[in-house]
Amino acid sequence: MIEVNGVSHQFRIGKRGSERIVPVLHQIDMRVGEGEIVTIVGRSGSGKSTLLNLISGYIRPTTGGIRIAGQEVTRLSEGQWADFRLAQFGFVFQSFQLIPSMTAYENVELPLILKGASEKDRRRKTRAMLERVGLESFGTHYPGELSGGQQQRVGIARALIANPPILLADEPTGSLDSDNERSLLELIRELNRDEGKTFLIITHDDQVASIGHRTLTIRDGRLERVPLQATGGGWL
Numbered sequence: 001m002i003e004v005n006g007v008s009h010q011f012r013i014g015k016r017g018s019e020r021i022v023p024v025l026h027q028i029d030m031r032v033g034e035g036e037i038v039t040i041v042g043r044s045g046s047g048k049s050t051l052l053n054l055i056s057g058y059i060r061p062t063t064g065g066i067r068i069a070g071q072e073v074t075r076l077s078e079g080q081w082a083d084f085r086l087a088q089f090g091f092v093f094q095s096f097q098l099i100p101s102m103t104a105y106e107n108v109e110l111p112l113i114l115k116g117a118s119e120k121d122r123r124r125k126t127r128a129m130l131e132r133v134g135l136e137s138f139g140t141h142y143p144g145e146l147s148g149g150q151q152q153r154v155g156i157a158r159a160l161i162a163n164p165p166i167l168l169a170d171e172p173t174g175s176l177d178s179d180n181e182r183s184l185l186e187l188i189r190e191l192n193r194d195e196g197k198t199f200l201i202i203t204h205d206d207q208v209a210s211i212g213h214r215t216l217t218i219r220d221g222r223l224e225r226v227p228l229q230a231t232g233g234g235w236l
C-alpha cells in the first residue's frame with residue numbers, strides 16, 4: 001500500500017548564499033501493507049513528522065522514491081497530488097484542525113464538496129458518518145462548543161467521509177484525556193477490523209504505539225532495523 005524506497009531528506013535553511021543544509025532522514029526503507037496498522041515512534045526531532053509529510057506529498061524527498069497504491073507519487077505534479085491525496089488519504093491531527101467557523105456537520109462535509117459530490121449524496125453520507133462516530137445530535141455545534149474527544153471524532157469523521165483507504169495520524173490522542181484516548185483507539189481498531197482501513201500513526205504514547213500490528217522506531221533520522229521474525233514475517 002505504501003512503499004518508501006531509499007528516501008533521504010534534507011532541509012535548506014537560511015538565506016540564499018548563506019544556506020545551511022539540515023539532513024533529517026537517511027535512507028528510509030519501509031512498507032505498510034493494505035489493512036495494516038503501523039505505528040511510528042521516536043524522540044522529538046527524530047524525523048517522524050517529516051516522514052509523514054513526505055508520504056502525504058507536502059514535501060518531496062531529496063532522494064529516493066515513494067509508491068502508494070501502485071503509483072510512483074514522487075513524479076506527481078502539485079495538482080495531481082491534490083486529487084491523489086483526496087482519494088487515498090484521510091488525515092487526523094493532534095490539534096484536530098477543524099475550521100472554527102463551520103459546524104461539525106460542515107467540517108465533516110467539506111471533503112465531499114472538494115470532491116464535487118452532489119448535495120443529496122453529501123447529506124446522506126455526512127449524516128451517516130456523524131452517526132458512525134456517535135455525534136448525530138452534535139451536527140449543528142461549532143468546534144468550540146464540543147469537548148476535545150468530540151472534536152477528535154469530528155476530525156476522524158472528516159478523515160473518513162471520502163472513504164480513503166489510508167488514514168495518516170500525527171499524535172492523534174495527544175490532546176485527549178485517557179478515557180477519550182481509549183475510545184479513539186477502539187474506533188481505530190474497529191475501522192481497521194471492520195472496514196480494512198490502513199493506518200500509519202505517529203505517536204509518543206506507548207498505549208497508542210501498542211495498537212500497531214508493527215511499530216517502527218526512528219532514531220536520528222534512521223529507521224531501526226527489526227529482525228523480520230519480530231515483525232511476524234512482515235516487512236520492515
Ligand SMILES: Nc1ncnc2c1ncn2[C@@H]1O[C@H](COP(=O)(O)OP(=O)(O)OP(=O)(O)O)[C@@H](O)[C@H]1O
Pocket residue numbers: 011012013022024042043044045046047048049050051
Ligand atoms: N521545514 C523545515 N525546515 C528546516 N528544518 C526542519 C523543517 N521541518 C522539520 N525540520 C527539522 O527536522 C528535524 C525533524 O523534525 P520532525 O518534525 O520531523 O521531528 P518529529 O520526530 O516529528 O518531532 P516531534 O515528535 O517533536 O514532532 C528537526 O530537527 C526539525 O527542526
